[in-house]
Amino acid sequence: MKTSIARKVLMALSGFFLLFFLLQHFVINFSSVFGDGDGFNSASHFMGTNSIIQFGLQPVLIFGVIFHLAMGIYLELQNNKARSVKYAMNKPGANSSWMSRNMIYTGLMVMLFLGLHFYDFWIPEIKTKFIVGDMTGLMADGETLRYFHELQLKFQDPIRVALYCVSFIFLSLHLLHGFQSAFQSVGFNHNRYTPIIKKLGNLYAVLVPLGFIFIAVYHYLNPPH
Amino acid sequence: MSETTMNLTLKIWRQKDAKSKGKIVSYPISGISGHMSFLEMMDVLNEQLINEGQEPVAFDHDCREGICGSCSLHINGEAHGPDRGVTTCQLHMRMFKDGDTIFIEPFRAKAFPVIKDLIVDRTSFDRIQHAGGFISVNTSGNTQDANSIPIPKADADKAFDAATCIGCGACVASCKNASAMLYVSAKVAQFSLLPQGKVEAKDRVLNMVEQMDKEGFGNCTNTGACEVECPKGISLENIARMNNEYLKASITREA
Numbered sequence: 001m002k003t004s005i006a007r008k009v010l011m012a013l014s015g016f017f018l019l020f021f022l023l024q025h026f027v028i029n030f031s032s033v034f035g036d037g038d039g040f041n042s043a044s045h046f047m048g049t050n051s052i053i054q055f056g057l058q059p060v061l062i063f064g065v066i067f068h069l070a071m072g073i074y075l076e077l078q079n080n081k082a083r084s085v086k087y088a089m090n091k092p093g094a095n096s097s098w099m100s101r102n103m104i105y106t107g108l109m110v111m112l113f114l115g116l117h118f119y120d121f122w123i124p125e126i127k128t129k130f131i132v133g134d135m136t137g138l139m140a141d142g143e144t145l146r147y148f149h150e151l152q153l154k155f156q157d158p159i160r161v162a163l164y165c166v167s168f169i170f171l172s173l174h175l176l177h178g179f180q181s182a183f184q185s186v187g188f189n190h191n192r193y194t195p196i197i198k199k200l201g202n203l204y205a206v207l208v209p210l211g212f213i214f215i216a217v218y219h220y221l222n223p224p225h
Numbered sequence: 226m227s228e229t230t231m232n233l234t235l236k237i238w239r240q241k242d243a244k245s246k247g248k249i250v251s252y253p254i255s256g257i258s259g260h261m262s263f264l265e266m267m268d269v270l271n272e273q274l275i276n277e278g279q280e281p282v283a284f285d286h287d288c289r290e291g292i293c294g295s296c297s298l299h300i301n302g303e304a305h306g307p308d309r310g311v312t313t314c315q316l317h318m319r320m321f322k323d324g325d326t327i328f329i330e331p332f333r334a335k336a337f338p339v340i341k342d343l344i345v346d347r348t349s350f351d352r353i354q355h356a357g358g359f360i361s362v363n364t365s366g367n368t369q370d371a372n373s374i375p376i377p378k379a380d381a382d383k384a385f386d387a388a389t390c391i392g393c394g395a396c397v398a399s400c401k402n403a404s405a406m407l408y409v410s411a412k413v414a415q416f417s418l419l420p421q422g423k424v425e426a427k428d429r430v431l432n433m434v435e436q437m438d439k440e441g442f443g444n445c446t447n448t449g450a451c452e453v454e455c456p457k458g459i460s461l462e463n464i465a466r467m468n469n470e471y472l473k474a475s476i477t478r479e480a
């Protein structure tokens with residue numbers, strides 16, 4: 001934690017963890033566009049009630065997000081201090097990508113989105129499960145699982161759908177730099193594998209956010225009957 | 226052979242000394258040939274200023290052939306100007322057009338304080354080098370011939386490439402975080418890739434990184450600006466190697 005490289009490596013490790021989390025989140029969400037949402041329901045119920053996931057992995061995730069955010073802000077402040085007098089004329093575009101220079105801003109936009117996302121889904125879940133004490137995951141009718149139904153309802157609001165779509169664009173920009181950057185940070189750069197990692201990173205950074213956008217728009221266009 | 230010359234407007238950072246506040250001052254200059262180097266153009270300006278009884282612009286230079294790393298300058302928003310793979314002394318005026326306005330500023334970093342005008346203090350690099358940028362060899366007459374130790378060609382090439390770093394500081398000047406990672410990683414890699422450098426490899430990377438942080442350079446965010454602006458094409462691969470070595474060394478070092 002004491003040196004620049006140690007902090008950089010921790011930034012990358014939290015990034016890797018978030019990348020892994022995001023992928024599994026995507027796979028589960030994607031199941032909601034197939035069938036009547038049964039697959040999505042059972043996956044959601046499992047993730048929401050399995051105690052290893054709830055009490056083992058969820059705290060790690062929350063810590064990971066907060067750590068990544070706090071470290072990102074700390075590094076940005078330090079980096080600003082390292083050049084106290086700015087250039088009168090500067091052409092950063094001549095030597096680096098927009099994404100790489102604006103990680104803190106794309107990251108903060110993702111954080112704002114996470115606020116909305118928690119308000120939408122996480123807080124109501126926690127309330128039902130731990131405050132009301134209803135661990136069944138069932139709707140008021142006591143028969144069907146509520147997850148898919150709630151998802152459908154939430155995505156009837158066009159403003160919410162639009163906010164989700166815009167946020168995923170920021171996420172995409174963040175990952176277009178972040179994915180390959182994390183490998184470099186942990187010290188992996190090899191002339192045979194790095195070009196593949198960069199391609200894979202671009203693929204991930206475009207396809208996963210695009211997939212999330214597709215899911216949001218799909219449910220907007222297919223209201224519950 | 227007829228040759229057209231250029232008239233330019235130079236906007237140069239003037240600062241009396243380390244303590245004074247500086248400002249950008251405009252200087253018109255005419256009759257500049259495209260064959261001149263950027264520093265020769267600066268010489269013309271200074272001659273003009275001296276003739277007018279004004280203080281000439283202070284700037285660093287020594288070899289004027291791209292090997293000493295002494296010349297610096299942030300020219301029109303880029304370290305060593307718009308060309309690639311060159312130092313400022315190797316930059317030709319033909320990269321500019323008649324009528325251009327050219328901003329000339331010192332390399333900016335907290336760890337590179339301005340001494341006067343365009344001259345910055347880069348001794349922070351020297352202190353990093355002192356912290357570990359060397360190998361300890363026996364010079365008492367029984368020194369082993371380096372050629373007697375077989376070295377894989379790929380490693381030798383990479384070490385040689387890293388060793389071409391001239392310590393100019395363009396990497397720091399270009400980095401949005403004023404990070405010195407490219408410089409330090411080149412200095413670490415040029416030794417650690419070779420058998421002679423392996424002996425002190427752990428201490429070297431730990432100590433040089435510690436000194437780098439102490440000097441107040443920023444943190445690397447892998448923007449890659451350094452590699453693009455480096456006159457010697459030092460590769461980002463060196464930074465990854467240093468990160469890797471640093472991690473291993475900090476885990477396995479003795480208490």
Ligand code: HEM
Pocket residue numbers: 008011012013015016018019022065068069071072073076103104106107108110111114174175177178179181182183185186445446447
């Ligand atoms: C909570 C809001 C977030 C903020 C404020 C944030 C901020 C940052 C910052 C400042 C960096 C450092 C830039 C760099 O070193 O290149 C970074 C890197 C990174 N972020 Fe985020 N980020 C956020 C969310 C995310 C999410 C949700 C993911 C993945 C799904 C992610 C993945 C990454 C990765 C992979 C890196 C690269 C690490 C490295 O370069 O070593 N970030 N982030």
Ligand code: SF4
Pocket residue numbers: 389390391392393394395396397407408411451454455456457458459
């Ligand atoms: S790495 Fe390149 S830009 Fe940085 S000091 Fe060495 S030669 Fe100059």
Ligand code: FES
Pocket residue numbers: 285286287288289290291292293294295296312313314315
């Ligand atoms: S004066 Fe020596 S490199 Fe430019």
